[in-house]
Amino acid sequence: MLGLTWGIFNLFLILSFFYLFLGLLIKGRKWLHRYDRRFTYVILFLGFLSLAAGGKKDSKNTHQISNFPVIRKSYSVDLDFTNRVHIRLFQDQRDNSLLLHNSYSLLSGFVLGREWEHLGFSEKDDQLIVHGVMHWKLLRGRIYSQYLDLPVPKSSQSH
Numbered sequence: 001m002l003g004l005t006w007g008i009f010n011l012f013l014i015l016s017f018f019y020l021f022l023g024l025l026i027k028g029r030k031w032l033h034r035y036d037r038r039f040t041y042v043i044l045f046l047g048f049l050s051l052a053a054g055g056k057k058d059s060k061n062t063h064q065i066s067n068f069p070v071i072r073k074s075y076s077v078d079l080d081f082t083n084r085v086h087i088r089l090f091q092d093q094r095d096n097s098l099l100l101h102n103s104y105s106l107l108s109g110f111v112l113g114r115e116w117e118h119l120g121f122s123e124k125d126d127q128l129i130v131h132g133v134m135h136w137k138l139l140r141g142r143i144y145s146q147y148l149d150l151p152v153p154k155s156s157q158s159h
Contacts, residue, residue: 017047
């Protein structure tokens with residue numbers, strides 16, 4: 001529920017920025033004075049700051065699979081009613097060992113204001129655990145980072 005509220009808050013900020021910015025461009029500075037100055041300047045400042053921050057870093061494709069035969073397995077873990085973490089595992093067909101360095105996870109759903117950073121996998125007591133960091137963002141600025149360990153239930157497997 002917190003993720004949905006955070007996403008709606010970010011959506012409100014984005015729409016407010018574009019509304020105020022377009023009004024400033026089309027109607028001029030006098031148009032802004034009919035709103036509370038603290039509100040308009042804070043929204044415009046945050047919006048310009050996030051635009052100046054630039055785009056997302058280029059990420060290299062690290063999901064290259066070796067030349068030997070592999071088994072691909074897909075899992076998903078529900079975080080809340082709007083988000084899931086999708087997991088892609090690769091297993092060596094020759095000895096059934098997991099190729100954890102080639103495997104990855106990603107976040108899906110209504111993710112506005114949040115970003116998932118995959119850190120890796122581990123196995124404990126025959127249970128697969130996904131390690132990652134959930135970054136909470138306000139526009140593009142990182143506000144809070146939360147470390148998560150997500151156990152993958154055996155029933156969530158979806159080849």
